[in-house]
Amino acid sequence: MRNPLSEIITGIQPSGIRKFFDIVNDMKDAISLGVGEPDFDTPWHIREEGIYSLEKGRTFYTSNSGLKELKIEICRYLHRRFGLSYDYEHETIVTIGGSEAIDIALRAMLDPGDEVLIPQPCYVSYHPCAILAGGVPVVIELKGENEFKLTRQQLLDAITDKTKVLVLAYPNNPTGAVMNYEDLKNIVDIIIEKDLFVISDEIYSELTYGDSHVSIASFPGMKERTIVINGFSKSYAMTGWRLGYATGPANIIEQMIKIHQFAIMCSPTTSQYAGVEALRNGDPDVEMMRDAYDKRRRYLVHAIRSIGLECFEPFGAFYVFPSIKSLGMTSDEFATKLLKEEKVAVVPGTAFGACGEGYIRVSYAYSIDNLKLALERIERFVTRHKLNI
Amino acid sequence: MKEKILKAIDKNSKISAADLAIMLGTTEEEIVRTIKEMEDETVICGYPTLINWDKVNCERVTALIEVKVTPQRGLGFDKIAERIYQFDEVQSVYLMSGGFDLTVIIEGSTMREVAKFVSEKLAPMEAILSTATHFVLKKYKEHGLPLVQTRHEERMLITP
CATH class of the missing domain: 3.30.70.920 (Lrp/AsnC effector binding domain/regulation of amino acid metabolism (RAM) domain)
Known part of the structure; x- marks a missing residue:
């Protein structure tokens, strides 16, 4: 029999997080700080709208690019929150979470050999999706001393004449880093001069704790070369609804709709109706959750620093990314030992790229009580292993 | 600051002043002083326990x-x-x-x-x-808190 498998697929490494997931899952009584999704339930008025749409029998396909009402609300929202103006008819597509948008944006833009710049540590899907799209992922290793922002020099160094797309994911998972107006301004002129396109994954845009989020698409000359990806998972605690969207230049969106049309048909109708309610009446919920995350963030950063681990202050998402280099262990060793000895799960930084070595991702999508309990155990662990040095 | 403190302790009056200070980005003294002030002004009238x-x-x-x-x-x-x-x-x-x-x-x-x-x-x-x-x-819910709480963590332990 011939090998049934594609070489391209088998050549892609499975997500590093997967391996760790299997170890953790065998430990039923572990406390986890390893989750990448909100601990809040979807606000009731949003769930209720989903239920209502089911009761009304709204169980059919919507148009491929998404429900018209939802696309209109998405465009209103992007304008209201980030000053972005998009046409709901030609520049907007509703997707199965932000992750589908990442996939189809890359597929719509890449030809074999095109290079995609991927600043790491980052979410796990950009790299494999670039390969699946026939592109060549080029990793930019972000540095702790720059608080994991992409610098002008790093960008310049990575660009070749094959570079076509830059993936930007701020606020960032796993580092919690943000790139503010000034940081983005530093790289915008290079992007334009080198004629690059940007896929800006802004799924955590509502979760910033200093200045409000700035979208790179809001800079002059950037809207025509940027696909903005966002969604409902993080801002409205709607991960399981699988609802996201992308906006950008009509010619790119049109091709993304084509892929989406053949592979997906449309996003779940129930979720889309719930999404309309979220955008219309969900602002207070977002504020409430942001407020709660902010308190936990302050608490966690303080606690981690008082344990003696180095940790820059993250201003976005719901992660802190402390350095564990002082313990003389690799991220993997740290995470595995911590799990075995103290039954606390965190994710090794290397799950998000090789340059995450020396760091761990700690999520604060947990109640303060939970964080407290876990931090007591981490403190015990760190104290014990420091003495051994 | 007063409003921030009130919002933070509305559903949980047991948070310690030290933790509140960290979470709200201020000092413990400031928290203790402000709470005392609000007690004197009877903005805070008591700390009852919600019992089922x-x-x-x-x-x-x-x-x-x-x-x-x-x-x-x-x-x-x-x-x-x-x-x-x-x-x-x-x-x-x-x-x-x-x-x-x-x-x-x-x-x-x-x-x-x-x-x-x-x-x-x-x-x-x-x-x-x-x-x-x-x-x-x-009674199903009081003071914004459900009295019948049987929720447990349903999220997977590790997700990207």
């Missing part, structure tokens, strides 16, 4: 009573409300808009005790025109 008495082997009856009264000249409803809320049995008193004037919430150990209070203490008051007593059968 149904789970304790302890008989408790709650009743909500709609009360119609004749307001008194110059004193409005305040005087009569005060006469009512002084009773230990009375948990809450609200002045209402609409079909009746006061909502009085009473707690007693038996239905008979509550009935006795209404018929002997409340109804005979001079200014009171009528009462309608409704007994509470089950």
Whole structure:
């Protein structure tokens, strides 16, 4: 029999997080700080709208690019929150979470050999999706001393004449880093001069704790070369609804709709109706959750620093990314030992790229009580292993 | 700062001042001082505990009573409300808009005790025109917190 498998697929490494997931899952009584999704339930008025749409029998396909009402609300929202103006008819597509948008944006833009710049540590899907799209992922290793922002020099160094797309994911998972107006301004002129396109994954845009989020698409000359990806998972605690969207230049969106049309048909109708309610009446919920995350963030950063681990202050998402280099262990060793000895799960930084070595991702999508309990155990662990040095 | 503190302790008065200071990005002294200030101004009036008495082997009856009264000249409803809320049995008193004037919430150990209070203490008051007593059968949520909490973590332990 011939090998049934594609070489391209088998050549892609499975997500590093997967391996760790299997170890953790065998430990039923572990406390986890390893989750990448909100601990809040979807606000009731949003769930209720989903239920209502089911009761009304709204169980059919919507148009491929998404429900018209939802696309209109998405465009209103992007304008209201980030000053972005998009046409709901030609520049907007509703997707199965932000992750589908990442996939189809890359597929719509890449030809074999095109290079995609991927600043790491980052979410796990950009790299494999670039390969699946026939592109060549080029990793930019972000540095702790720059608080994991992409610098002008790093960008310049990575660009070749094959570079076509830059993936930007701020606020960032796993580092919690943000790139503010000034940081983005530093790289915008290079992007334009080198004629690059940007896929800006802004799924955590509502979760910033200093200045409000700035979208790179809001800079002059950037809207025509940027696909903005966002969604409902993080801002409205709607991960399981699988609802996201992308906006950008009509010619790119049109091709993304084509892929989406053949592979997906449309996003779940129930979720889309719930999404309309979220955008219309969900602002207070977002504020409430942001407020709660902010308190936990302050608490966690303080606690981690008082344990003696180095940790820059993250201003976005719901992660802190402390350095564990002082313990003389690799991220993997740290995470595995911590799990075995103290039954606390965190994710090794290397799950998000090789340059995450020396760091761990700690999520604060947990109640303060939970964080407290876990931090007591981490403190015990760190104290014990420091003495051994 | 006052509002921030109040929002933070509204659902959990047990957070320590030290933790509050970290979470709100200020000093412990500032928190202690501000809370003291708000206690003095009776912005903060107490720190009760939310108890689900149904789970304790302890008989408790709650009743909500709609009360119609004749307001008194110059004193409005305040005087009569005060006469009512002084009773230990009375948990809450609200002045209402609409079909009746006061909502009085009473707690007693038996239905008979509550009935006795209404018929002997409340109804005979001079200014009171009528009462309608409704007994509470089950409490689902109080002070914004569900009393029947059986939720457990359903998220996967590790996700990207």
